[in-house]
Amino acid sequence: MADEFNVIEIRNLWVIINGRSILRDVNLEVEEGDFLGIIGPNGGGKTTLLKVLAGLIKPTYGEVKIGGKKLNYNSKYIGYVPQYSFFDYDFPITVEEVVLLGRIAHKKGRSFSVYDREKAYEMLQKVEMYDYRHRQIGELSGGERQRVLVARALALEPHILLLDEPTASADQRFAAGFYEILRDLNKEMTIILVSHDISAVSKYVNNIACLNQTLYFNEGKTISPEVIEKVYHCPVELIAHGVPHRVLPPHDGVVGD
Amino acid sequence: MYLLQYDFIRHALLAGILVSIACGIVGTYVVIKRIVFISGSIAHIAYGGIGLGYFLGINPLWGAFAFTTVSALGMGMISYKAKQKEDTIIGIMWAVGMAIGIILVQQCDSYTADLMSYLFGNILMVPVNDLIFTGILDIIIIAIVYYYFEEFKAVSFDEEFARSAGIKTERFYILLLLLVALTVVVMIRAVGIILVIALLTIPPTIARQYTQRLGHMMFLAVILGIIFTTGGLYFSFCFNLPSGATIILLSAASFFISLSLQKLKNHMLNLMSGKNSFYEKG
Numbered sequence: 041m042a043d044e045f046n047v048i049e050i051r052n053l054w055v056i057i058n059g060r061s062i063l064r065d066v067n068l069e070v071e072e073g074d075f076l077g078i079i080g081p082n083g084g085g086k087t088t089l090l091k092v093l094a095g096l097i098k099p100t101y102g103e104v105k106i107g108g109k110k111l112n113y114n115s116k117y118i119g120y121v122p123q124y125s126f127f128d129y130d131f132p133i134t135v136e137e138v139v140l141l142g143r144i145a146h147k148k149g150r151s152f153s154v155y156d157r158e159k160a161y162e163m164l165q166k167v168e169m170y171d172y173r174h175r176q177i178g179e180l181s182g183g184e185r186q187r188v189l190v191a192r193a194l195a196l197e198p199h200i201l202l203l204d205e206p207t208a209s210a211d212q213r214f215a216a217g218f219y220e221i222l223r224d225l226n227k228e229m230t231i232i233l234v235s236h237d238i239s240a241v242s243k244y245v246n247n248i249a250c251l252n253q254t255l256y257f258n259e260g261k262t263i264s265p266e267v268i269e270k271v272y273h274c275p276v277e278l279i280a281h282g283v284p285h286r287v288l289p290p291h292d293g294v295v296g297d
Numbered sequence: 298m299y300l301l302q303y304d305f306i307r308h309a310l311l312a313g314i315l316v317s318i319a320c321g322i323v324g325t326y327v328v329i330k331r332i333v334f335i336s337g338s339i340a341h342i343a344y345g346g347i348g349l350g351y352f353l354g355i356n357p358l359w360g361a362f363a364f365t366t367v368s369a370l371g372m373g374m375i376s377y378k379a380k381q382k383e384d385t386i387i388g389i390m391w392a393v394g395m396a397i398g399i400i401l402v403q404q405c406d407s408y409t410a411d412l413m414s415y416l417f418g419n420i421l422m423v424p425v426n427d428l429i430f431t432g433i434l435d436i437i438i439i440a441i442v443y444y445y446f447e448e449f450k451a452v453s454f455d456e457e458f459a460r461s462a463g464i465k466t467e468r469f470y471i472l473l474l475l476l477v478a479l480t481v482v483v484m485i486r487a488v489g490i491i492l493v494i495a496l497l498t499i500p501p502t503i504a505r506q507y508t509q510r511l512g513h514m515m516f517l518a519v520i521l522g523i524i525f526t527t528g529g530l531y532f533s534f535c536f537n538l539p540s541g542a543t544i545i546l547l548s549a550a551s552f553f554i555s556l557s558l559q560k561l562k563n564h565m566l567n568l569m570s571g572k573n574s575f576y577e578k579g
Contacts, residue, residue: 094461116463127455131329132509137450144451145463150444176509189458196462 317522342394418541
C-alpha cells in the first residue's frame with residue numbers, strides 16, 4: 041500500500057441546493073488506509089459530504105477525485121452506510137437478501153454466485169446478525185437493522201467505507217464492539233466516519249476533521265480550540281452544545297491511546 | 298363446462314390468463330415500489346392514445362402503446378429532475394392525456410359505442426389479434442423481469458443504496474415504468490383504462506399478506522389474477538353484468554375478506570400469547 045497515495049481528493053467543492061450553500065469551498069485529501077472522523081454541528085453538511093463521496097449528490101462546483109479518477113457516480117467499491125434509510129419496512133425481503141444486494145454491482149449474470157453468498161454470510165457473522173438471516177427486514181429492531189445495513193455495505197468489499205452516524209441507533213453493547221470491527225477493517229480499507237460520538241470515535245480514528253459548511257482539517261486526532269471555536273460558532277453552538285470539549289487535546293486520559 | 302364450447306368464452310378465458318400474468322408480475326413492483334399513482338396516470342394517459350388510434354384509423358391499442366411508453370419515459374425523467382413537484386406534474390399529465398383523447402375522439406365521425414369497451418373493458422370481445430399481441434407482451438415482460446430480477450429488487454427496496462453501490466438506478470426505474478406501460482396496454486381490452494389500477498394492485502396486495510418472498514408474491518398474484526378474471530367472467534356471463542366491473546368487484550371483495558381473515562388471525566395470536574402476560578403486568 042503506497043503511503044503517499046491519496047484515495048480521495050476534494051478541491052474547492054461547493055454544494056448549493058435550492059440557493060442555499062450546504063458545502064462551501066471544501067478541500068480534503070484522504071490517504072489510502074486512513075481512518076478519518078468528521079465531526080461538526082447539525083446542519084453543517086456532514087451527510088451531504090458523504091453523499092457526494094457516495095455519488096448520490098453532484099457537486100455544484102469543484103472537483104472530487106476518488107482513487108485518482110474523477111468521481112465516478114457508479115463506483116462499486118464504495119460502501120455507504122446511511123444514517124437513515126427510507127425503505128419500506130413491509131418490503132418482502134429477508135435480512136440475507138438485503139445483505140446480498142450489497143453485491144448487486146459485482147454479480148455476473150442474472151443471479152448471485154456462491155462467492156456472493158459466502159461474502160454476505162461472512163459479513164452477517166461479522167455484525168452478529170447471521171442467526172437473523174431468514175427474518176423479514178421489518179421484524180428487526182432499529183439497532184439490528186443498522187447492523188444489517190453495515191453488513192450490506194461491507195458485502196460489496198469496499199475500498200472506501202463511508203459511515204454516517206453508524207452507531208446512532210445501535211445498542212451500546214454493539215457500538216463498543218463495532219469500533220473494534222472498524223479498526224480491524226481499517227487494515228484493508230479507507231474509512232470515513234461521521235459521528236457525534238466523538239469521544240468513542242477519537243480512540244480509533246487517525247485524523248479528525250471538523251465540518252461546518254467548510255472543512256477544518258488538522259493532521260492527527262486533536263483539534264485546536266481555535267478551530268473548534270470557528271466551527272461551532274454562533275447559533276449552532278447551542279445545538280451542538282457540549283461536543284467541542286471532548287475533542288480538545290487529551291487532559292484526563294479520556295482521549296488518546 | 299358447457300360454456301367452453303363457445304369460441305368467445307375460450308378467448309375470454311385466455312385473455313384473462315394472459316392479462317393476469319402481466320399484472321401479477323408488474324403489479325407486484327407497483328405495490329412494493331409504491332408507484333400506484335404514476336401507474337394510474339400512465340393508464341389514463343393511454344386514453345389519449347386510443348383517441349389518436351381512432352383519429353388515424355389504426356388499431357387504438359397501437360395508439361395506447363405509443364402514449365403509455367412515451368409518458369412512462371417522460372415521468373421517469375421527471376421524477377429524477379423534479380423530485381418535489383413529481384406528484385403535481387404526474388397529476389397534470391394524467392389530465393392532459395385524457396383531454397387529448399376526448400378531443401381526438403370528438404373529431405372522428407366514427408364515434409362508436411366500442412369506445413366504452415376501452416374505458417371499462419370487455420373481456421368477451423377481445424379479438425384474436427389482440428390476444429397474440431398480449432401474449433407477446435407477456436413474454437417480453439417475463440424475460441425482462443427474469444433477467445433483471447435482482448436489480449429491480451435492489452432499486453425497489455432501497456434506491457439510494459443501489460445507486461451508491463454502482464447501479465444505474467434511473468435506467469431500471471424507467472424500465473420498470475415501461476413495463477407498467479406495456480401492462481396497461483395489455484389490460485385495456487380486458488378491464489378497461491379506468492379499472493386497470495385495481496387489477497394491477499389488488500392481487501399483489503393480497504399475495505403480500507401470505508408471503509415474505511418477492512418471487513412467491515408474483516406467482517401468487519398471477520394465480521389470484523387468473524381466479525379473479527375467470528370468476529368475474531363467469532359471474533358476468535351468468536348475471537349479464539359488465540365483465541370489467543365484475544372482475545374488479547370480485548377482486549375487491551376477496552381483498553376485504555383476506556384482510557379480515559388476517560386481522561382475525563393476528564387478533565387470535567395476540568389473544569393466545571397475550572392472555573397470560575396481560576394481567577401480570579397490570
